[in-house]
Amino acid sequence: MSLKRLLTIMKKEFIHIKRDKASLVIALLMPVVFVFIFGYAVNTDVDNISMAVFDNDKTLESREYIDSLKNSNYFDPNIYVDNMESIQNLIDTGTVKSAIIIPSGFSKHLKRNEKSQVQLIIDGTDPTIARTALQSGVLTTNMYSVEISKDFIEKTGKNYLNTPGIDMRTKVWYNPNLESSEFIIPGLIGLIMQNITVMLTAFSLVREREKGTLELLIVTPIKSSELIIGKMIPYVLIGSVDFIISLFFGTLWFGVPIKGNILLLILLGFGFVICSLAIGMLISTIANNQAHAMQLTILFILPSVLLSGFMFPRESMPLVVQLSGYFIPLTYFLNILRGIILKGVGFSYLIKDVVILFIFGTVLLCISSIKFKKKLD
16 A cells, blocks of 8 residues: 555545535534534423413412412413313413313312312323323322421321322323324324425435536526426425325324324325425525535434424423424424324314415425526526
């Protein structure tokens, strides 16, 4: 082996790396970005679980009990309602993950040295949050009951067999057994569809450029928007078929029944396919070559796994990381998938997520057309 020839090859390779500045920047920044994202996003410790309060008693004792739940830092009882329908709507839309129901006569039972019952309702679609809410709710209530009993014994000076306290009854909706597959499978369907569709189009224009056929398209009278949409339509059909296949095998094989309208799910899935393809097309207009396109695709896909709520609860993430998840279309499609498959909700409960996905898709397609037009110039 000649050291001179080896050094020459090394020098040549460093020159290539220096010329490909985009790849060099991505390679150097990617470890930093991923360390911060993974460090903050991979967290199963959940606190400040959103909670609706249905207080039928409205007394000092009931307010003190609500304060004890808030002071535990596990719950955030920030929404007060006056009927069960409101609780149903809040949980179905994902606004809250739990609800506490305090019956009338709550304080009277405590003053009579009796046990007073309350009910904790938990959204079981995310088992991690549900388990934390279940355990924390029971633990916090038991600790509060102990304090009430101590105060009663200190005031009376006697240790009665029956002392006042709170008896919490729990109820888990939509996934009473807290099975992880009920939560993972719908999310997995969305993640697979995103990854497949993004990769389908991420190499589309780049491949044309590397093969030298892009110049033929430039000299034709076709508009940039027509080219972008025309190249997407075949992939829309392929992606839609892939979505139906993933949905069929994911729900049938793993025994996750679809509780909602399957036609609505397929229709909204078709819209998400278009949105994901638009992301891939945008990557294709930015990338200089297929290697660059692959790097950008990985740079998008990996954070979306963590920040969308696919596996780790977004509630446990810092606020800045949570806000980052709102810029990922998969975040909204996971709400649609889990809403229809697990909760059986209708379009009216999902309209916010649908509108945001539509906006994402439209904006991304417009940016892709403009970006490609600039390259034509």
